[in-house]
Amino acid sequence: MQTIDHLFEKALGLLRQLIATPSFSKSEEQTAALIARFLEAEGVTVTIAGNNVLACNRHWKEGLPCYLLNSHHDTVKPAPSYTRDPFAAEVENGRLYGLGSNDAGGPLVALIATFLYFYDEENLPFNLQLAATAEEEISGSGGIESVLPLLGCINGALVGEPTQMQLAVAERGLLVIDAVATGRAGHAARQEGDNALYKAVRDITRLQSMRFERVSPLLGPVTAQATVLETENKAHNVVPAHCRFVIDVRVNELYTLEEVLALLRNELESELSPRSTRLRSSVIADGHPLVQAGKTMGGSVYGSPTTSDKALMPFPALKIGPGDSARSHTANEWIALDELKDGISRYIELLKHLL
Numbered sequence: 001m002q003t004i005d006h007l008f009e010k011a012l013g014l015l016r017q018l019i020a021t022p023s024f025s026k027s028e029e030q031t032a033a034l035i036a037r038f039l040e041a042e043g044v045t046v047t048i049a050g051n052n053v054l055a056c057n058r059h060w061k062e063g064l065p066c067y068l069l070n071s072h073h074d075t076v077k078p079a080p081s082y083t084r085d086p087f088a089a090e091v092e093n094g095r096l097y098g099l100g101s102n103d104a105g106g107p108l109v110a111l112i113a114t115f116l117y118f119y120d121e122e123n124l125p126f127n128l129q130l131a132a133t134a135e136e137e138i139s140g141s142g143g144i145e146s147v148l149p150l151l152g153c154i155n156g157a158l159v160g161e162p163t164q165m166q167l168a169v170a171e172r173g174l175l176v177i178d179a180v181a182t183g184r185a186g187h188a189a190r191q192e193g194d195n196a197l198y199k200a201v202r203d204i205t206r207l208q209s210m211r212f213e214r215v216s217p218l219l220g221p222v223t224a225q226a227t228v229l230e231t232e233n234k235a236h237n238v239v240p241a242h243c244r245f246v247i248d249v250r251v252n253e254l255y256t257l258e259e260v261l262a263l264l265r266n267e268l269e270s271e272l273s274p275r276s277t278r279l280r281s282s283v284i285a286d287g288h289p290l291v292q293a294g295k296t297m298g299g300s301v302y303g304s305p306t307t308s309d310k311a312l313m314p315f316p317a318l319k320i321g322p323g324d325s326a327r328s329h330t331a332n333e334w335i336a337l338d339e340l341k342d343g344i345s346r347y348i349e350l351l352k353h354l355l
Contacts, residue, residue, distance in 0.1 A: 002117060004348070008341045010116075011109040012096070014038050015340070018073060018105050019089040019098030025074040025138040026051075035073060035112070035132045042116055051134035052147050055115070059122045066127040066153060067290070067351070069115050070144060070309065071108035071160030071321065072136030075100035081331040095334040103328035106335040107160030107321030108132060110343035117348050126354060129154070136309050139174075139279055144309040154315040156290045158347065161308050162323025162335075165346050167294045169318060170218040170303040171310050173251035173281035175260060178244065179203065179270040185241040193239035197231055200243035203268040204229070207247065210267060212260070216252035218283065218303030222260060224249045245270075250305065253281040279307055284316040291318060293353035297346065320350075 014035075023031035028051040035053045036046045047054040051074075078086040078099050086099035098105075115130040129151060135143035161168070181200035186193020204226045212222035227248045231240035251260050257277045265272050284291055291301065299320070306325060310317045322343025323335045 001120075004341065004345050007113040007117060007344055011113040011340060011344060012337065014112065015096065015101065015105050015109045016089040018109070019096075019101055020087050022087065023074050023100070024077055025135050025140060026142065028074045028134040031073045032132070032134065039112070042119075044116075044119060047150070049147050049150060050142050052143065053132040054147060054150060055130045057115075057119050057121070057124065057128040059120075059124070060127050064125065064127050065155040066129060067354070068129045068131060068151060068154045068157035069111040069160070070131045070133060070157055071104045071111050072133050072143065072309065073105070073108055074134050074137050074143075075103075076137050076329050079329065079331040084332050086333075091337070094337050096337060096340070097332060097334045099333060102162050102323040102333050102335045103325075104136070104161050104321065106323045106340050106343065107162060110322055110340060110347055111158065111160045113344045114347040114351065118351065124355070126155075133309065139307070139312070145278075145312045148314070156284070156288060157310075157313055157315060157317040158290065158350070159308055159310045159313075159317050159319045160321040161319050162325050162328060163304070163320050164324055165299065165320060165322060165343060167291060167299045167301045167318060167320055168304040169286070169291055169301045170216070170253055170283040171281060171307060171319060172219055172303070172305055173257055173311060174279040174307050175249040175251055175257045175277070176275045177247040177249065177261070177264070178273045178275060179247055179268070180273075181243045181245075181270040183239070183241055183243075186239040188237045188239050193241070196240045196243040199269060200229065200245050203270045204245065206267055212255065212263070214252070214254035216254050216303065218301075219252040219281070219305075220303070222249065222251050222255055224264070247272075251281050253283040256280070279311040282310055282313070282317065284318050288316050288318070289354055290316070290350070293350045294318065294320065296353055297349060
């Protein structure tokens with residue numbers, strides 16, 4: 001069995017290679033190949049599906065519970081305010097700098113190290129699957145969603161995201177709505193037409209005062225914000241016939257996306273069209289073995305305002321990982337080396353509680 005120190009050195013080396021290899025969403029071919037080569041060099045048999053890399057523990061036994069270790073290897077594009085080379089993977093003052101170091105390279109390599117720790121164990125009371133997936137940053141269909149049929153029955157998942165190793169047991173769902181207010185075009189000087197812009201503004205004012213009754217102790221209330229407003233007009237003297245706006249809705253686990261959409265349609269005049277109903281709110285039960293193990297280790301539970309691949313999983317999932325969500329997508333992104341090593345240690349300890 002490999003030591004934590006040995007696994008940390010391997011994980012750090014892999015993370016530096018991942019940072020140095022651009023892997024924007026939908027263009028993760030090189031990092032997928034890199035992860036596959038790393039695992040194969042460790043004696044692991046891998047399956048590559050699109051830009052996703054999958055593996056199972058060596059001594060898989062049918063009938064045992066199965067736990068999934070999942071994180072993503074795609075990144076956003078670097079923020080314009082970077083003052084460092086985002087692909088240099090520089091270590092300075094105990095920190096590793098680089099694009100994706102914190103979100104979610106650190107959690108990913110820590111989970112890979114954890115998988116290697118248990119990989120050769122012959123008498124595990126559970127099976128382990130590893131999934132290093134693509135397109136998480138855009139919630140794309142070519143990521144975790146595309147490989148769900150290959151995973152079989154999953155009893156619980158650890159989703160690697162930067163949570164400071166605290167237990168994100170719940171996560172808000174996301175509903176993005178395209179709204180169209182319809183009026184009638186006319187000449188502004190003659191006070192003609194029916195101004196669609198005014199109709200949209202009335203709806204946005206209603207939206208601002210809406211309150212959703214069910215408030216979650218973990219995720220708080222449902223929130224809805226108008227984020228974009230536009231008409232097709234370029235001329236100043238034409239009353240617009242159509243005005244489009246976008247509503248960003250963050251949904252707690254006490255509502256379905258369909259319920260929230262129905263409530264909004266009942267309240268607003270504009271025509272509402274959801275872009276997707278895939279990113280649903282989720283919660284893992286307090287009594288689930290993964291949550292109980294994390295709490296035994298001193299972890300605190302909370303509801304996460306951000307969305308991850310947890311939203312696309314039809315099985316219980318606990319979001320947890322080294323790093324800090326506040327650093328995600330920021331210039332000069334970094335993860336502390338101590339955070340990475342502690343993440344490996346704590347992931348392993350958490351799974352040992354299931355033995």
